[in-house]
Amino acid sequence: MQPNKYKTIIHQKLQFYPSPFANTLRLQNAMVGISYRLYDLKGRLICKGITTSNELVLQTGDWNEGTYLAELILPDGSRQVRKIVK
Numbered sequence: 001m002q003p004n005k006y007k008t009i010i011h012q013k014l015q016f017y018p019s020p021f022a023n024t025l026r027l028q029n030a031m032v033g034i035s036y037r038l039y040d041l042k043g044r045l046i047c048k049g050i051t052t053s054n055e056l057v058l059q060t061g062d063w064n065e066g067t068y069l070a071e072l073i074l075p076d077g078s079r080q081v082r083k084i085v086k
Helices: 003-013
Strands: 015-017 024-028 035-040 045-050 056-059 067-073 079-085
Touching: none
Parallel strands: none
Antiparallel strands: 015 024, 024 056, 035 045, 035 067, 067 079
């Protein structure tokens, strides 16, 4: 598969849900090896990691209500940022 086509398919399918979220946030249609970092709007790193399966589940019960930015870094180095709301 061509690199640009690969990026397009992965970027379109990656999906955070539910939105807004409460105690659990999921990243659906992920793949192994995607790095993720979640920040609050003050730029503080809330959590980070690397996916180990096709679905990521984060426990968010102790997070404050508000808007967060999720940075996703694919294994090929491409990045995307998503806004998520609690």
